[in-house]
Amino acid sequence: MIDLVVAAAAVGFWVLVYAFCRLLTRPASPAAAPATMELGAESPALVSLLVNRWSLTEDAAESTLLDLAARRFFELRQPGDDPMRTTVHLSARPPASSDLAAYESQVLERIRGLSVDGVVPITALTFRNAAESARWNKRLRQAVLAEARAAGLSRRRISKTMSTLLSVLAAGVGVVVGFAALRYGFGKPEDDQPPAFAFGFFTFAVLSTLGARSLGERDTPAGRAAASRWLGVRDWLRGHDQFASLPPAAVAVWDRYLAYGAAVGVTRLASAVLDLEMGDKRLVWSSFGGTWHRVRVRYPRFWPRYGRPLPHLLLRAAAYLLAGGLILRLFGALDYFAAPAVLLLALGAYVLIRSLLDLAFTREITGEVLWRESWKSKKQSDDSYVTWLFHLAVDDGSGDRTTAWGLPAAVGSGVRDGDTVTITVRPWSRRIVKIVTVGHGRSREIVDTVTEEETGSLSLTMMPAVATPLFSDETVAQVVGRAVVSAPLPLGLQYNAADTGKPMVLVQSLSGLPGKVAWRANQRGAEVPGGAFVAGDRAAFRRGETTYVVTLMGEGRAGRPHLPWLVAQAR
Template identity: 55%
Template sequence: MDPRLLLDLAVGGSALAGWFAAYGVVRLATRPASPTPAPATMDLGDEPPALVSLLVNRWSLTEDAAESTLLDLAARGFVELRQPGDDPMQTTLHLPPSPPDAAGLRPYERLVLDRVRGLAVHGVLPLSALTFRNEAQAKSWNKRLRAQVVADARAAGLSRRRFGPKVTTVLSAAALLAGVVVGLAAAHYGSWHAEEDNPGLAAGFVTFAVLSVIAGATPGERDTPRGRQVAARWLGVRDWLRGHEQFDELPPASVAIWDRYLGYGAAVGATRLASAVLDLGMGDRSLVWSSYGGTWHRVRVRYPRLPRYGRTLPRLLLSAAISGAVGFFLLKLFGPSADLFPTSDDPATRIVALVAAGIVAGAVLLLAFGGYTLVRGVADLATERTITGEVLWVQVWKSTAQGENRPARPWLHYLAVDDGSGERTTAWGLPSQWAGDCHHGDTVTIRVRPWSRRVVQVAVVGHGRPRSLTEPVVPEATGPRVARAGAPTPESLFTTEEIGQALGLPVGAAEAVDLPGPLVGVQFRAAGDGSPVLMIQAVSGAAGQWIWRLNARGQELPGIGDGAYLAGERAVLRLGDRTVLLTLLGVARARTAHLPWLLAQGALRASANRDQATT
């Protein structure tokens, strides 16, 4: 090879290598921060859940943004979530007859609300119907949501472009310099061939254009000083929520009790069940819940696609042999006639020589690939290892077609397993005959070959709860839930006449409401149009303490029971270890003036009933 060509290639290659090295340094320097969590706290900030989701996920937006926004809209009264039975998958969305004013909603909150309103029929929508049926529509909707959340975060000073104007300008200037160097090297090469057009200008322009496009394509968002402070505080809220037993098992309908805490819990990744039930088309197999290690967390899964993944050793050796044989044959056949820089004046001869040179280059690559596959395949056999973890995902990977009227026969599945080694993992290739032995949530021990990512042995060591939540939940006991003996039930605290007097409108008899967990409740409807106007819920024990802490805010009402508060359309009453929560609905939302009197009547009646029980 001509030394002058080597010099030109070295100069141009060095310029490109220098630019990509600078690009790599910039990416490393602008990585989003990982703030240290602040002390655990239950105090919520002013940021909406979608922004919180962006911050706690290191300035990366996940499906939690839309799901937490929907839960927050329910907590604020724009929609209602109702679970008629014990299965959270049966949850339905209801549009209230008199919703709050939506003028103050942020664009992405309105986007979520508009989707619910657009799909609801007569004001009702099954929660499962929110899922997109068209992939293109889902991507478009999610793209709009992300753009609106990012714009809001930037406006609040919580986020910024990872590559700002200064960084982009520096990289573009470096791209111009690299383009000039590559152009000069190409021009120098062209000066030896006066009979041909000089490629210097074209090479320099193409180099500059390509590198400028790469520099201008921002790789996402990054932190700001204020964003780091806010993210640290919300990470403290996450730790506080995760420290409460069974918070991650709350269904979406429990937002009626937990208020905005459930939405923020979804934003910070603390509500496994609610997040699993909700699906606005953003979820994918690359971010999966895992309980391996004793706590719920999410694991990012990568799914390999290269041909070697999942292959058996004989198939790998056969591939290596074929590659080597084909490469050797082509090299022997075309090697003598190959010439990268032909000197013949005959155009046909020069073309043949260049084609032969290209074939020889391909043959060398085939030989190298065959040798590499042979060595790594044998080494893969010698480095087998055993891991134990939780099954995150099982899905068909490769199949064999069996004809027009017969379904394809799968022979390889993806198997994603969380072994507790980190927040990221790569799926394995599982022979399809074993795919039915393990399910989502199972704990398995597998023997694997690391390079080919093939599972050679699998054993289920523990059965887990499926992630799909499609199986109906079997109730622990038949019949409606009842309060423990001696505890005041919602219908025993207030009479229909007292409720009608407090609300200023006649109401019908109490109707039992099926609520999640240990809650018991009743609902009252207006006697005229039958619309719900008041819900009363009661709960004791640890859950009662939780609900009291969440709702003990607003206007304190001294002298009523063991404590009472009024906040907006809600009022809470503490009676011993039992908490009673009153929520005004529909047309009665603004009729809060006489709620303190109603609470006082309930407290007096509970005290009288308790005195009778002790005599």
């Protein structure tokens, strides 16, 4: 028994060292700097890593797509009120792509590869094969992490030095375990048993593999400073509720602000429309509490008590107690069986006491349903399967992390994502015993989240069409070299070719805070008389408190040399 105790103590010591290493290397949670609208030099993908405690989410790819649109590699056009109908149009004369980061080139290559005649619907960018999606997103995340490490913003959570130290300790533990096995009697020539060194080698292999396993990224001093600054930008964006309701096509006006908003997780509508992977049930949007935020959800699968009814837990406790009592009664004189028997008795008593306390201290929680999915099923007589236990994730507003509850099928079969519910739960077993729907909500599915009625009203409110056209059809026709017809859009006023109907020029107007941000974002390029700025296919100018943005589109880009003249003709 002494040999076994020494071996167990050696393994326990290694586990304690490993746990201390994990505790020591937890990613930091920097405090937000004062709210600011000043953007930094980091790309949106890097910002997504920094503000999510050095953990990459789907925001990295989505914000990169918006950033490429803001940098004129392609255009995002919304023909009507529904953002789901947004299309991506590749630029005929895109900027040089030689300076793009690897992950930016990867996003651009996917869009180019899927486009037909330079156009691809935004909804066609999702993956249809889970394995392909996993490979593509893994490559993108690796590229983002490589750039973050090169910039000194991130590093391996378990460093090579720490991993080597854990391997050396694991080797020492393996020697102790092997020696204990030899002393215990294994490895004798006359025994048909595995040699003692096999136990030591197996212990070393398991512990060293565990110590070398990647645990992700962690902070650096430079990374913490950058994260704090970007959290200040996030607070500034969150202070304006309308920002969360901007569609992807609003990048034409909001420029890189929309991309960075997606990176820090405040562009609820744009992020709901964009999808470059299969979706993540562990990071879900919630509006509970009046503001949109994302909640990380954990789904327990290996807890013996999880979602179990009281009779099952009591039966399990009785089985532990009975097994421990029988072992003591039959083999109590043998030291080898004493420890397992005591362990079973202690486990049975623990399960019994916690089950009774769980019954006595039920509590009620009110929150928004984030995710509901089938977990455990049973086979029917006709060989079909029916679910008897669901995972139900609920955001009660207490934090940005939660653990899903076990929902019996008979208790809450009619609950949908987005509903506000009051649940009666048993905290220890995490079982829902009663659920009452307080209010019906929209499904978290994109098709339900982004309705034409709602997005239309939001777009018209946030980006009103130009009441009095700045330019006549004849004036625009002189610039693009062909007859055009104006048509109002939720995003402004669009001039289309009279013969083909293709868009040629888009004019947008914004007032208030959106107008100020749009003016700040578009103050670049050459300044022309009248206080206007012209950069490539786009021009921006102010009239009173209103910002106007003029963008040449498609074949209308042929009029680029005449864009300063067009701005000068504004009424």
